[in-house]
Amino acid sequence: MSRLLRFIGHRLYTTWATFWFVMPFVLTYPLQWALSRRPQWHRYLHTLNRYWSKLFIRMWGMPVEVVRKHPLPAGQPCVYVANHSSYIDIPLLFKTIPGWLNIMGKSSLAKVPIWGPIFGRAYITVDRDSAISRGRAMVQARRTLEAGRSVVIFPEGAISKTPGQQLEPFKDGAFQLAIAAGVPVVPITMPLNHRFMPDVDGLRVRYSPLAIILHEPIPTTNLTAADALALKQQVYTTIASALRPEAGGIPEPSTWRGPGPQLASPAAPSPQQPELLANRH
Template identity: 40%
Template sequence: MRIFKILYTVWAAFWLIVLFLILFPFFWIFLQKEEWKPKAHYLNRLWGKLYFPIVGIPIKVEYRFNPDVHQAYVFCANHFSYLDIAAMGVVLKNYYAFVGKSAIKKVPLFGYMFSKLHIQVDREDKGSRAKSMTRSIRALQSGRSIVIFPEGGIKTKRPPQMHKPFKDGAFMMAIQQQVPVVPISFLNNYKIMFDNQPPLSRHTLKVVVHEPIETKGMTQDDIEILKTRVYEVIQGELTSFHLN
């Protein structure tokens, strides 16, 4: 019944906020120095690891590839739900930076953490796009991975079909730095919560981490080829899952 879904959504939102408020003082401390930021990243992951079991949403990950925590990658995933951001910390052990929309920094407290720990971009502003690209490349050069949703946000109106075309940024930086692109399929995230629209439904959140796609030897002329390969891997898994 809808009333129970609404009550569950309120309860889940309560725990999301409470856990973050408990952790925020430690976030604030670890965000004061660059060398402490990996600890803030760990807290980010801990937030997700605590939250999903509390609200009864198990996360089942199929690792067809186990990323090396000492190597930098560009992780590309479909994006149908804001739950993806919290879930990614459970899926990946790597130290990474999200590339996300700059509007997030307006969210009280969470926006502060995101702006200090991750990379913001206003996709309507050419200067912001260039700045975020520069910061992303520096992160990759330092050995830190990048997580990006190449659809450019939650754009699709009919999941599990992804929005096309993909944005170029993820593929430009991967080719420039010659680092692998790792596709990730969130198979049923939209069934739990589509976009940011409640109420929530309880399901096991299912994720597939795919084999990496190497970029060594690629040039910027290969961006479209790389985009197509990543799209086909993620969308192919989504389509196969929903046909079975």
């Protein structure tokens, strides 16, 4: 009975969360589409997206812990560098970071029906497997910073395979960009997003507290391209320091059925098997 009640609870909460994500978008879609058509209106589109994010995160009902280790640089654009662990990373960033942001997302986001073209026109999209696309995205990001608009980049390039436990290796672009533009880097850790909506097949939503930590900005004044590697390592260490390994892993799928038959664990290889194992791999 407890398994059935938990299953029903998960389904009801998933329906509630989906409703409050979709309903405001549907109601504001004509306005979002119109604002996305002209670059000079993108500032207002971002403001609308920020209020949309604030609304549905509030309606989801879970507590959100926001930690600001240091005031953000006033009147200066920054490169915000965040770990990537969930589909809700972007809304939480929009909710938390003030000002008119540009964000670099994977090119597949622009292909999502209805919402994708709006995102593709208003923000930066990049195909990580294309050197031309990566170069074009960095040019767009540099122009964004020169116009006084901050940029958000996920340096892992994709959602982590071990969210909450370990970061994927960082790519160099965000740090080369910050140094070239002479703007601060602000590391951001989101240690719990994967507990709410993990990167899995299908839709899996679980009521779970969220947290976002904005670390102290790291200035890039007087740094050169040769310092990009050290800057990358400093940011990696900073973001990783605020992960919460005890909250690592993703929530299991819910089911109303009882546990199925246990599969036998594979036998440990014997000392006589190394050649066979090598051939299998």
